Amino acid sequence: MHGLVGELIGTCVLIVIGAGVGAGIHLQDSYASGESNDWFYITIVWGLAVTMGVYVAGSFGSLGHLNPAITIAYALFGLFSWHSVVPYLIGQFIGAFIGAVIVIVHYYPHFSATEGEKQGNTVGIFATMPAINNPVFNFLSEVIATFFFVLILLNLGDFTKGLKPVIVGLIIFVIGAGLGPTTGFALNPARDWGPRLAYTLLPVPNKGIGHWNYAWVPMLGPMLGAIFATGLQVMLA
Template identity: 65%
Template sequence: MHSFIGEFVGTMVLLVLGIGIGAGSNLKGSIAKGASWHHITMTWGLAITFAVYVAGSLGSKAHLNPAVTLSFATFGLFPWKDVLPYITAQFLGAFAGAAIIAIHYYPHFKATKNEDEGNHVGIFTTGAAIDNPIFNFLSEVIATFIFVLILLNLGDFTTGLKPLILGLLIMVIGQAFGETTGFALNPARDWGPRFAYTVLPIPNKGNAHWSYAWVPMFGPLVGAFMATGLQALVLSMMK
């Protein structure tokens, strides 16, 4: 139960802060409308820092990401019995975080009449800068591969200054790779908010673009499995 609560609350904190900058930089009437990519990636980096601190304090391993949980379990770094509770908590926490932002920015959603004015699913989710499904998928694979490979070599990333280091990692991943697809890195981070955008009564909302959703689902999973598999292979060769 501690692990479930930690993953749920941690993922909720991650998405509240991350989607918050998405809403603030897009919606009409927001003071931060038009914020730079540097500002956005820095916010996501700090979001993961505080989310990991919260999740770790509440008793979870602070995965906050089904791709991390599944790849770690597959290669013996995490018990399979905890996989379903972790993933369930991650998706629910992501949905809850998106719902909070939908409430917080409700007047701004109401003032932003259409997608051209900034009321679009990109506030909540990721999408392609250039629509090319194969390369969009590869972008997510590559970004997640680098992210998880570094993550695996940080040790227990819930203690000391490790969450801050993890936040810096997210920021640099976003600036190096995120300009192509918005660097989902995390199926729950995309699908939970995308579902929230679909079902919640958000004023003037546009298309949820579920046809793209396979990219942020499977790209991070493949990238995480590749990184964790490579790490396991290298360590076995070093023995």
């Protein structure tokens, strides 16, 4: 239960801050409107969102994965107990969904003031979309970005302790800056699917569509990238 609760609350924190910056820059009439092309701004806030989520998750007794790709890849190679996989996954997806709900409530008047996708009321506030729609290369981009993210992460040891969550946030920032502009760098199936589902199901004013035809990319790409990185680390260790 500690793992489930920690992952749920930590992932919720991650999405509230991360999707919150997306809402702030895309929706009309917020003080952050007009910053939508500032990729540096977006990537650093997502990095800090992960930092805060890891700290909170760790304080509730989880390992701060916040990411099914990490949980599953670690379990496959004996770095994490299979007994804890299901509670971690449940916590991650539910936490991501709840985080998106909180952002929708927080920005509700701004969703009402933003008339459709042309003005910025899109699922991209919550989930990832490719800059150029090319499913094969979009998938490869997610595999590559997640591979390097997890490879670096594996060499931090317990990344919930001390200043290590700050380092995790910096990793997210540099991966996002260097490899993220192609797809929006999901790196994390729960971070994409939980908020995408919330945006699709909830009565968000003037909302666009969920673009579920693309959702397999941020689900499978990070999974494969994390498995490749963990396998390589275990093989060479």
